[in-house]
Amino acid sequence: MSVLRDDIEDLQHRYDDGLTADEVGEDERAILEEFLESLEAGEIRAAEKRGGEWEANGWVKEGILLNFGLRSIRTHTHGGVEYHDVLPLRETDDLPGRGTRNTPDGTVIRRGAYVGNDAILMSPAFVNIGAYVGDGTLVDSCDTVGSAAQIGDSVKLGANTLIGGVLEPVEAAPVVVEDDVSLGAGCRVTSGFVVGEGSVVGENTLLTPRIPVYDLVEEEVIYGELPPERRAFSRFVESSVGEHDLFDGGAYKPAVVATDVEAETLEATEREDTLRDN
Template identity: 75%
Template sequence: MSLQTDVEDLWQRKQDGLTADDASAEDLTVLDEFLAALEAGDVRAAEKQGEEWIANEWVKQGILLNFGLRHTAEREYGGVTYHDVLPLRKTDDLNDRGTRNTPDGTTIRRGAYLGEDCIMMSPSFVNIGAHVGDGTLIDSADTVGSCAQIGENVKLGANTLIGGVLEPVEDAPVIVEDGVSLGAGCRVTSGFVVGENSVVGENTLLTPRIPVYDLVEEEVLYGELPANRRAFQRFVESSVSEHEMIDGGAFKPAVVATHIEEETLEATEREDALRE
């Protein structure tokens, strides 16, 4: 049987009433093998098919099974006692990839993948199921949520939040494609897709509930930022602006996307020089 078949069989048994008390040593071995496959990059929570990112439902099922079929245990990390169903990820493989995580607060949960030549600054956190591509920078105070797919040569500015999407299992997670630069304080949530080589300004919120005004193609989009865009947060007039209770009008957040300007590219190239 394949790993996928084993996980899908275990998922069905969980739906039929299997609990952590009932799980056998063989069941837990399947879950351990599944986590190892995630950490090696052999399986992913979502993959691009054509122009669309599709969730691998069985992978998300495997992640949920690791929560549902294990008992919480007391654990130690950096002299601190914590309680969780899983230990943190071992990092002895990162050195062989040229990936570095600075001390005092870089936390990687089991089931997360970091590629080659990544930099993970402290404090930062990468959750289970996340896939971080080669050459990507995770800056201080960043969070990469469960199942998020981060491409190669991505720059996550300090204090950036990449949201996690675990359930429902058929929903694609947050996607940040290759070459993207997110400014400090950005938030990307709820399965939003950031197209490759885009540059996003500081403190921009990217979520399917906020419109993206793409001035390049002159269209309004939800849930995605096209490739090769410069994007930033703005506020547009709200439909409740004329309500008598709101003196001076009301405004709602929006994202404006334009062509990438030459000076924007020069700024990102200067950041690249710091890594060389």
């Protein structure tokens, strides 16, 4: 991929110097197409884990942005619906051969998105450019997987879940949901938040770097990530304006509480066994 990276970085320099969509020729278009094909094949990714930390691949995010800046808006037709965009939708004829299915009437996969093997995309769901959806993952009804978001293997995104996109600045890591995570219906994950492997997140939980995570396992308050193997849910804690006259009974701000997912599962199993025995 070193040649493709060099080509994208050269295009970026020329774009910064004033290259416009009207001036793009066959060679430049070929580079942009090769870049999108490489994203769709999973050969390049907007972010990767290195040394235990997720890092953005800045040149890949530059390539995504160049596919906006160096293309003109065109009229496209999909399923009899006319739309106007710089990019067409992704071809999906490779999906059935890999055991992946996307249901009709509203499942939208934009060009430059990777979808793994044995995945399921339910209508109406939207997967944006640069997103990576891993093997065996469920993208449920009304879900949005934002640009450059990285979703791992065997993930369950509950219905009406929003995974935010992070394209700029290019050095900023996108939203990451690691392997074996389950997000309940209505969850929102934004602004480069990382959901650790094997975690279970309750319905309607907002995960963003601006909201504290009270990790009861390590007994610390953290921001921007949910550690692996946690069970998380929303709670509200007292706000600094709690004593304001306008707030009868005090004001509260959102927080996320995280407990040990294995302990929670064991406790639930023990309760179930007790109920069955009695």
